[in-house]
Amino acid sequence: MTDFIVIGGGIAGVAAAAHLAPHGSVILLEMESSLAYHTTGRSAALFVVNYGGEGSRPLAQASQPFLEDPPEGSTDTPLLADRGALWVADESQLEHLRKIADEGLESGAGSRLVETAEMLRMVPKLRPERVAGGLYEPSARDIDVAALHQAFVRIARRHGADIRLSSPVTSLGKLDRGWRVSTPDGDVDCSAVVNAAGAWGDRVATIAGIEPIGLQPMRRTAFMVPGDEAYARWPMVVDVDHHFYFRPDGVQLLCSLAEETPSEPVDPRPDMEDVALAIERINQATTLDIRTVSSQWTGLRTFAPDRDLVIGEEPTTSGFFWLVGQGGTGIMTSPAYGALIASQVLGTSLPGDLAGAGVDPARTSPDRFR
Numbered sequence: 001m002t003d004f005i006v007i008g009g010g011i012a013g014v015a016a017a018a019h020l021a022p023h024g025s026v027i028l029l030e031m032e033s034s035l036a037y038h039t040t041g042r043s044a045a046l047f048v049v050n051y052g053g054e055g056s057r058p059l060a061q062a063s064q065p066f067l068e069d070p071p072e073g074s075t076d077t078p079l080l081a082d083r084g085a086l087w088v089a090d091e092s093q094l095e096h097l098r099k100i101a102d103e104g105l106e107s108g109a110g111s112r113l114v115e116t117a118e119m120l121r122m123v124p125k126l127r128p129e130r131v132a133g134g135l136y137e138p139s140a141r142d143i144d145v146a147a148l149h150q151a152f153v154r155i156a157r158r159h160g161a162d163i164r165l166s167s168p169v170t171s172l173g174k175l176d177r178g179w180r181v182s183t184p185d186g187d188v189d190c191s192a193v194v195n196a197a198g199a200w201g202d203r204v205a206t207i208a209g210i211e212p213i214g215l216q217p218m219r220r221t222a223f224m225v226p227g228d229e230a231y232a233r234w235p236m237v238v239d240v241d242h243h244f245y246f247r248p249d250g251v252q253l254l255c256s257l258a259e260e261t262p263s264e265p266v267d268p269r270p271d272m273e274d275v276a277l278a279i280e281r282i283n284q285a286t287t288l289d290i291r292t293v294s295s296q297w298t299g300l301r302t303f304a305p306d307r308d309l310v311i312g313e314e315p316t317t318s319g320f321f322w323l324v325g326q327g328g329t330g331i332m333t334s335p336a337y338g339a340l341i342a343s344q345v346l347g348t349s350l351p352g353d354l355a356g357a358g359v360d361p362a363r364t365s366p367d368r369f370r
């Protein structure tokens, strides 16, 4: 009998596997032929504390030490790079900007209001008439998502985790003590299951006979346009009402409409109308004059009904643990929620560094939906 089975090989699944593997046998089952094929491989990859629900902000804070100083041997490259984030507002959006600024001051992320002249110094291609006010968060940083995902994989494998690709979980049967997990290659029995199936989280619960939470996958499209070395030091620029964002990525610019369009759990393809609308909005706010797109993709950001993460044991069925609802913060919070889910599966107390960062397991518990 295996101790722990993790379903899903995105960032959530590998973070859980890395934190559980030192304490027992782990099998991770991923339905695709490669890891991180879905949302994790399609992220914009920013670490920014002043963002997301009340449950996710402390998890981001608590993840910072791991991201800044990853465990020995887990990665050959730094996981974070300086970036900064600049929220921009026109005249009509100034009130919303001030609300975000208040939240930013509370988060301790060091954000500050900036005037048009300073914004133009940071990003000279902004149109002065479009940026009446701004909020700058200097501590926002780029995350190397592939390196972070690989770091968790390395840690998990170093502790003996068995990572199986092309292994869709097709049924989950409750045993007296634990679960029988079935894939087309056969059954595996285990003591506890971690559901890290992203957009498919409710489907996995359903095959286990557990009531869904009401997870809603939302499309978000991103695309690359040719950039310039001169842009490399720009912060990420985000419209305060999330009508668009863009940031340098090597010599290109990564852009998005920042849309949230409900979807079924599928492998989504970009809608060129979304790309065109984002280009229109970015061209209205800047003098970038974007005309060509080098690549585009769409990922599903999956939200619980209250838009916060769902982490912990299903109250109606022992041994079934939820690790879903990461929405738009699943990369930057992964070191901390990996540690949190491991403490819950193992039945140990909340790690001190998480408690110190203000992580409250009740806030992200599935109990709130039952």
Ligand SMILES: Cc1cc2nc3c(=O)[nH]c(=O)nc-3n(C[C@H](O)[C@H](O)[C@H](O)COP(=O)(O)OP(=O)(O)OC[C@H]3O[C@@H](n4cnc5c(N)ncnc54)[C@H](O)[C@@H]3O)c2cc1C
Pocket: 007, 008, 009, 010, 011, 012, 013, 029, 030, 031, 032, 035, 036, 037, 038, 039, 040, 041, 042, 043, 044, 045, 046, 047, 167, 168, 169, 170, 196, 197, 198, 199, 200, 204, 220, 221, 222, 256, 298, 299, 300, 301, 302, 324, 326, 327, 328, 329, 330, 331, 332, 333
């Ligand atoms: C455009 C965009 C920008 C983003 N920007 C940021 C950002 O700046 N910062 C940030 O922190 N986050 C960001 N996110 C969000 C982040 O990418 C997600 O929160 C995170 O990737 C979710 O990870 P996951 O492991 O839950 O999901 P996924 O990566 O989708 O992994 C779930 C896995 O479960 C597998 N699976 C499903 N069902 C089964 C089954 N029955 N059996 C076996 N396997 C199964 C799937 O194949 C999949 O690989 C962004 C997302 C998008 C789309």
